[in-house]
Amino acid sequence: MPDKPLSFAATCALLILMAEDREISNPELKEKYGITITGKERVALTEGKLMESRRQGRSFSHVLTDKGWHHAREIFHNGIDAPSTGFAAATLKAFVSGLQRHMERTDIRLAEIFGRGPDLTPTATEAPVEDPPVTEAAEPSASVEAAPSSDDIETMIRKAYAQLADKPNAWVSLTLLRPRLGDAPRDRVDAALRQMIAQPDVRIVPWENQKTLTQADRDAAVLIGDQPKHRILIGA
16 A cells, blocks of 8 residues: 555556556657646655656656556455546446456456567568578487477476475566476477466466566566466465
8 A cells, every 4th residue: 555545536547557557658648548647646656656757858757666556456456445426436446346356256467457568569670581491301310309298398397486486376487487497498388388377276477567577588478368478376
């Protein structure tokens, strides 16, 4: 919870930043939503360390902090303190309540709903990749070891997680986990992770604050559905 209760307007601003999950300027907020984050709302969110705000030219840009994400989760857990009258407030309360029921039913997190993954679409300026020359495949040598099976890779993942987790039900970054899997092929590891997410003791999620990701974190992510996910939890 913030040190001081947020006004309804400041809470709405926080939820808009959560839904955007990126840095967004006041002019863009005005164009997209018809509002700007200024005055008391900006002061409350920045002083509460729920939002970072910086000047860009003649306006401000804003982005939610980790503490802001935490407060958003509290809102969806405890409900929103909205005015008792008016369709806008009633609609928001109904939306928050309904989304919370969905999250409890599906065991999904806010970051999985609103988080933005990196843009994986190649740019139009990229040169087309030429097909490599066709060469005849060499006969496999009898001494070459067979690739590990899916079950073997899952065992390796679970062992690596146990080595890295500093406490029960800890989140472990895939950036740290992948190097412990030896020469296991990347596509086989990704396939195993996609299968494991269906198991009741496994959760694989994106980082909630995408701004903190390094390039190594992005490279280590596994694409599940249409979203890169960066950390894993194996436990009860």
